[in-house]
Amino acid sequence: MVLTQKETSLLNDLKSQEQLCIEKYQKYQADAHDPALKNLFGNILSAEQSHLKTVNEILGGTNVSTGTAPTAASQTYTGSPSMCTAEEKQADGYLCRDALAMEKHVSSVYDISIFEFSNPTLRDTLAHIQKEEQNHGQQLYGYLSVNGMYS
Numbered sequence: 121m122v123l124t125q126k127e128t129s130l131l132n133d134l135k136s137q138e139q140l141c142i143e144k145y146q147k148y149q150a151d152a153h154d155p156a157l158k159n160l161f162g163n164i165l166s167a168e169q170s171h172l173k174t175v176n177e178i179l180g181g182t183n184v185s186t187g188t189a190p191t192a193a194s195q196t197y198t199g200s201p202s203m204c205t206a207e208e209k210q211a212d213g214y215l216c217r218d219a220l221a222m223e224k225h226v227s228s229v230y231d232i233s234i235f236e237f238s239n240p241t242l243r244d245t246l247a248h249i250q251k252e253e254q255n256h257g258q259q260l261y262g263y264l265s266v267n268g269m270y271s
Contacts, residue, residue, distance in 0.1 A: 156263075
């Protein structure tokens with residue numbers, strides 16, 4: 121598969137974004153107080169690692185299909201409110217709001233990139249990843265909402 125210079129540039133940007141997501145979710149998972157939030161960050165971290173793998177495969181010339189892309193099934197946070205102290209909840213809320221802002225940004229970078237690819241399979245693969253990024257945002261919003269941290 122031959123990529124244009126623009127496609128390669130966009131993929132390198134997506135690669136940088138995914139690497140940043142991975143670093144942040146590793147840190148957030150370690151810093152979170154609520155065990156349910158640690159688990160949520162860990163689940164999203166795994167998905168981000170899968171996204172990075174897919175982007176690297178495309179950059180490496182591997183033919184990918186939507187069958188190898190991350191699953192984009194909609195997921196909602198269904199946990200109970202945190203039993204942490206008010207101070208711990210405040211710290212966890214900050215982590216969640218920052219992660220939600222990051223997911224919004226990454227989703228928008230995928231959105232722009234999708235329109236720049238000519239290969240329909242690559243467009244579908246990137247759209248699939250973007251949907252999963254949106255689902256991460258939905259899960260983070262759910263956690264914030266259940267805990268009265270989102271207004």
